Amino acid sequence: MTPGSNGASTPEDDDPFGYLYADGQANGAQPPSGGYGYPNSVNRVRPVGTRQYGQQAPAPQAPPQQGTYGQPAAHYAAPETLPGGATTTPSHQPSHGGGGRGRGPNTKGLLIGAVAVVAAVVVGISVAMLSGDGEDDKSGNQADASPTQSQESSEPSPSASSGDEEEEAAELPTIDAKALRLGGNAALASDVEGAQSDGGIYVTNLNQPGSTVTWTVDGIPKDGAYTVFVRYSTTDEPQSMTLTVNGKEFGNKLNMDNFAHAKDGDFSKGWTKTFAWPTLNKGTNTISVSCNDGDKCNVLLDQLWLKEGQVKK
Template sequence: MTPGNNGASTPEDDDPFGYLYADGQANGAQPPSGGYGYPNSVNRVRSVGQRQYGQQAPTAQYGQAQPTAPQQQGVYGQPNAHYAAPETHPGGAPTSPQQSHGGGGGGRGRGPNTKGLLIGAVAVVAAVVIGIGIAMMNGDDDKDDKTGNAAASAPAQQQSGGSEPSPSSGSSKGADSEKKLPEVEAKALRLGGNAALASDVKGAKSGGGVYVGNLNQVGNSVTWSADGIPSDGDYTLFAHYSATGEDQEMTLTVNGKKFGSKMPLGNYTHVKDGDFENGWTTTYAWPTLTKGTNTFTLSCENGDKCNVLLDQLWLKKGRVKD
């Protein structure tokens, strides 16, 4: 076909659907007789009910449409002629119910035994709680035993008579565990040499704040006769005093015999020289006493350092530190 020449055919002849339009019909377009105007097209028209179902559908040739068989729907309440139960086919479903292997009686399977699992879980939790309680009780018992054994097995520190004691601040005169032992205040002491009572420095625990001063001279002393010692044995002699500057020491005599070493009167509070008000502390020695009355003397001898204020003396049974 060339420009200006439409050829032998007209557009309505080329258009297979030209017969559908008014101008195509006016020009004599006719519907195709071969089925939609295409070669080998299928145009099979059947009346209702003419199609036979259950037969093998003809195989369509290449280029032809595959006919589709409509699905026949059975009438409610009546069996479908084309349906067959699975058990009627070879290898189909079994016709009798099979018994479950994991369930109980009656041939019906059962789920997991949740009640048994719950009881088991509760039992485990209860066992754990009981075990923890027993462990805690045993732990407390062990702790008590360890504490008691530690206190009982720790040996008391032995100190030879007259050696320097550990420092301790202040004074505490607790009663003896068996019997209250003798104690004395400054006003009840027998003074020797130029020793004298005073109360101008605060901090003494004796009644009225009285203490013994002016001991810092050779020949000055204090003496105490303690009555009522219950039995022979080791005792602790405590002294409450004030010392400043460098450490001090005086001679201790027990029942007329000089003690093995000096009575330590250290500056355990570490106050500066002359600050007696803040120098009050406690010291001790471990003499061996006899039942009844025992006499103690603190004296300033040659070589001693006696610049102290003496407040109280008291006794305790055994070798103790406070």
Template sequence: MTPGDNGASTPEDDDPFGYLYADGQARGAQPPSGSGGYGYPNAVSRVRSVGERTYGGQQQAPQYGGQTIPQQPGAGGYGQQPTAAYQAPETFPGGAPTTRQTPPAPARGRGPNTKGLLIGAIAVVAAVVIGISVAMLNGNGDKNKANGASTTPTQSTSASPSPSSTSSVSASGELPKIDAKALRLDGGATLASDVKGANADGGTYVTGFNTVGASVTWTVNGIPASGKYSVYVGYSVPGKDATATLTVNGMASNTPVGMQNYAHAASGDYTKGWTRTYNYVQLNKGTNTIKLSCEQGNQCDALLDQMWLVKGWVKSGG
């Protein structure tokens, strides 16, 4: 462009406020009219009244230099078709999912050990059945005892042997006595009460003694002084003599315990065979262990019901 006034032939030379100046008025510049135009004649209309342009509906074709510019389909700017209504992404192929996806449930831990519970339940039922059976057997045994059905000793689990037998000298100095059910039983010895005549509490006695290795053990506390004592044994033999081995504080006596048929019972009659015998022993002050056992060479067919101590070596004990 060369210096000088080329007029308002191009949009960039169109001064919308030219009508305010003398040179603009000389070229015919006009103030804005009611239709919204202003500036020089045939100038580009750049200002629209507020609210004149519409969106989303039909638009009027713009004018340039007083001429209507045809609309161009699909082109931006003037002549563009109304914008289509908004569509959500999920309506297009490959768009976002239209339904909410439920996350997979977390993996659960190991369930309850139903197998272990079943085994436990079976064990409980079995224990109940065994308990009922034992109770019924004991009831039948008591009935037989009441009727005096048998005089032959039998093994019974109606009374459990004590795991260790301990007795103490009384405050008055009286030496202790122990019943069969308080003795420690080993080697097959067990308790029973079907043969009558035993002096122990409840008529309980030791049976199963007629086997090598069977034994009863008595631990005595509080012996007042070391010295001579006599140990007594209550027993029953079936019309024949028996023997056993006596061991005191781990040392076996050379003299066996003689369990003779002092009651003169008939052969096989344990009920009439109850009597007593004694042996001389040396005890220490304090605690002593006395054991009666069936060893090789003994004849041990006997029932045992009590043991007790007497001070000194005596020929009879009350």
């Protein structure tokens, strides 16, 4: 081939893809037999414009029509489903529950699992603590379960000194009428029923000035406040007598009211008691009940007794 000469062949013959163009086809260009010019090619290409896209391709088996989000419609076929296309495995999208929407993680199950773990931890700690307490009990470190005095009652202790430890109250004596020393017109009798002293004996004739009963009591355990009780009977209006302790009159009259509400002079129905809170000395003390000027003394008297502290019964 010389300059200016195109030779025997035309450009369409030199261009292996000349058959794809209209001018090449007009000049007789033909596609190679091997397809794209490569030997043993199995794919056969068509000239531009000759492929019919409206032809119905064999439809692959489409998945069932789903009316939910994320699933292909029945009339749609992906390119991969066409002959010669790549075979893909459709991914499974989990359902989210109602409405066909996607379903997320099972948060309710996770929450239940977390609660179960926490409960197991709490039970384990409780068991460990209980077992630890049991070991302490075996080692002799168990606290005393008996209540203290302050736990048993919120009332103040009747002892004279609140700072001292409370001692067990000593058994204090009781005296009957026949053991009392009588003075003035006081006398013993047993006609009226209801007296608790030995033999049902009581002191009468105390309603005259100068009449008195005296009790010399031994064995007082310590100095301090005590309660002296007097058992008597009356049927009249409120009575009052003089209490003398160790030769000194007590600050108030001994109140001997008709607490039993006896009527019509029935002394058998009028038995009751009264009390006062004197201060006694350790050892021996003298206690007297007397009818002085201005006192009202129409009573029968049968017993006297003591209790430690200021109590009412």
